[in-house]
Amino acid sequence: MGRSGKGTLPARAGPAVVLVRPQLAENIGMAARAMLNCGLSELRLVAPREGFPDLRATRAASGADEVLEAASVFPDLASAVADLHRVIATSARPREMTQRMVNPRQAARECAAAAAAGQRVGVLFGPERTGLENDDLAFADTLLSIPLNPQFSSLNLAQAVLLVAYEWSQTVFEASDETLVVNSSRPAERAELHNLFEHLERELDASGFLRVPEKRPGMVRNIRAMLQRAHLTEQEVRTFHGIVSELSRKRRGGPERD
Amino acid sequence: MGRSGKGTLPARAGPAVVLVRPQLAENIGMAARAMLNCGLSELRLVAPREGFPDLRATRAASGADEVLEAASVFPDLASAVADLHRVIATSARPREMTQRMVNPRQAARECAAAAAAGQRVGVLFGPERTGLENDDLAFADTLLSIPLNPQFSSLNLAQAVLLVAYEWSQTVFEASDETLVVNSSRPAERAELHNLFEHLERELDASGFLRVPEKRPGMVRNIRAMLQRAHLTEQEVRTFHGIVSELSRKRRGGPERD
Numbered sequence: 001m002g003r004s005g006k007g008t009l010p011a012r013a014g015p016a017v018v019l020v021r022p023q024l025a026e027n028i029g030m031a032a033r034a035m036l037n038c039g040l041s042e043l044r045l046v047a048p049r050e051g052f053p054d055l056r057a058t059r060a061a062s063g064a065d066e067v068l069e070a071a072s073v074f075p076d077l078a079s080a081v082a083d084l085h086r087v088i089a090t091s092a093r094p095r096e097m098t099q100r101m102v103n104p105r106q107a108a109r110e111c112a113a114a115a116a117a118g119q120r121v122g123v124l125f126g127p128e129r130t131g132l133e134n135d136d137l138a139f140a141d142t143l144l145s146i147p148l149n150p151q152f153s154s155l156n157l158a159q160a161v162l163l164v165a166y167e168w169s170q171t172v173f174e175a176s177d178e179t180l181v182v183n184s185s186r187p188a189e190r191a192e193l194h195n196l197f198e199h200l201e202r203e204l205d206a207s208g209f210l211r212v213p214e215k216r217p218g219m220v221r222n223i224r225a226m227l228q229r230a231h232l233t234e235q236e237v238r239t240f241h242g243i244v245s246e247l248s249r250k251r252r253g254g255p256e257r258d
Numbered sequence: 259m260g261r262s263g264k265g266t267l268p269a270r271a272g273p274a275v276v277l278v279r280p281q282l283a284e285n286i287g288m289a290a291r292a293m294l295n296c297g298l299s300e301l302r303l304v305a306p307r308e309g310f311p312d313l314r315a316t317r318a319a320s321g322a323d324e325v326l327e328a329a330s331v332f333p334d335l336a337s338a339v340a341d342l343h344r345v346i347a348t349s350a351r352p353r354e355m356t357q358r359m360v361n362p363r364q365a366a367r368e369c370a371a372a373a374a375a376g377q378r379v380g381v382l383f384g385p386e387r388t389g390l391e392n393d394d395l396a397f398a399d400t401l402l403s404i405p406l407n408p409q410f411s412s413l414n415l416a417q418a419v420l421l422v423a424y425e426w427s428q429t430v431f432e433a434s435d436e437t438l439v440v441n442s443s444r445p446a447e448r449a450e451l452h453n454l455f456e457h458l459e460r461e462l463d464a465s466g467f468l469r470v471p472e473k474r475p476g477m478v479r480n481i482r483a484m485l486q487r488a489h490l491t492e493q494e495v496r497t498f499h500g501i502v503s504e505l506s507r508k509r510r511g512g513p514e515r516d
Contacts (some may be wrong), residue, residue, distance in 0.1 A: 039407040086329040147431040149297040
């Protein structure tokens with residue numbers, strides 16, 4: 001059923017993305033791109049209005065050709081979901097039916113758990129203008145609602161696919177850790193930091209430390225990165241100013257302290 | 259600094275989105291839409307190539323006008339971040355500098371924690387084609403990398419903004435829970451379920467239960483939703499077939515059991 005054999009995707013099977021009566025071929029392509037970004041490969045299309053394949057879809061996919069080439073087209077939703085064990089329907093509006101409702105993170109957990117148990121899951125996305133109809137939702141065991149700004153929740157089709165696929169991907173791709181502990185006292189503002197950088201670099205220029213022109217930009221960047229990693233407090237910035245001034249004073253032949 | 263006063267956004271201050279030398283006005287608009295979807299309102303533009311404001315940005319914003327109208331334009335990155343306490347730079351590629359690197363979820367946690375402490379945070383996004391340069395990254399205390407399919411990680415600018423903004427929004431908007439417990443034995447396939455639905459509806463039609471035509475579609479949907487909520491196993495589907503058959507046999511005047 002349209003699984004990619006090119007070996008560029010993670011081993012764990014992700015959910016199938018089922019676009020129900022998509023209106024614009026371009027959105028099919030953008031959805032395919034978002035899927036492949038997140039490691040999903042199985043695209044199912046139910047009665048796409050502009051037909052399929054379509055050059056506009058291919059262009060919008062920006063290179064996610066393997067997803068489009070492996071996509072399956074179905075005449076109706078019943079046949080598109082027939083071999084699945086779980087069907088999750090995206091829905092912005094609350095409906096009169098009583099169904100399970102989950103958010104994308106919980107849906108991703110359930111997709112991962114189902115895949116681990118060898119079950120096939122599909123996530124349904126409705127037409128751009130109207131979303132899924134009640135008759136479509138009746139094919140699903142679970143509804144998926146993306147919690148967004150209630151005053152401005154209208155999401156482009158490909159963006160909805162991206163968010164759902166992204167949450168799934170986070171169960172698969174290793175999430176990088178944070179590395180350094182953050183100081184809890186009041187951090188310096190950027191302007192304060194940049195004053196310090198400029199002070200230090202001025203003195204380093206004067207001392208000859210930054211004398212090789214072709215090396216200077218990289219050295220400055222690394223010094224700034226190093227100091228920013230320290231998450232300096234406003235107090236520490238002032239201390240550092242004092243250190244730079246003190247060191248420079250001595251080099252310039254100012255009076256020695258006793 | 260360009261905060262919206264229209265009261266449609268969550269009370270907790272989100273990070274500023276800083277688009278560094280964006281190339282296409284359309285992408286500024288799409289980024290603004292993604293921001294407002296996720297409850298972010300503060301957009302800062304550094305030297306946008308096509309100028310700003312721009313009608314193409316407004317059209318692409320699909321109604322997120324309040325974000326564009328409140329946006330600030332800066333000639334360089336230094337002035338755009340001068341009043342911030344924390345600067346997080348999105349970066350796809352590993353760089354030679356040693357900096358903290360976090361994923362979007364961790365970045366969202368840090369943005370929320372900083373906001374709770376009254377600190378201002380900005381997230382930098384680079385130009386579409388090239389991303390942020392090393393000189394841009396030197397303004398940041400932390401790098402943000404979105405873990406994606408390593409073979410296909412190129413993300414549209416607005417999609418990158420969406421993912422980062424979405425993770426932040428999930429720290430603010432209430433995430434809906436799952437509600438019903440899932441049976442752990444082998445679930446029925448959809449085709450098995452639909453056979454059961456059709457069997458039941460055939461018998462309910464014959465019995466007169468679904469005799470009011472204008473009520474039939476809603477009743478059928480609700481019956482299907484109710485049964486799907488049960489997450490029936492394959493065994494339970496067969497049991498249910500038996501129940502339907504048994505009830506129908508008696509109504510049709512078949513032999514009474516003793």
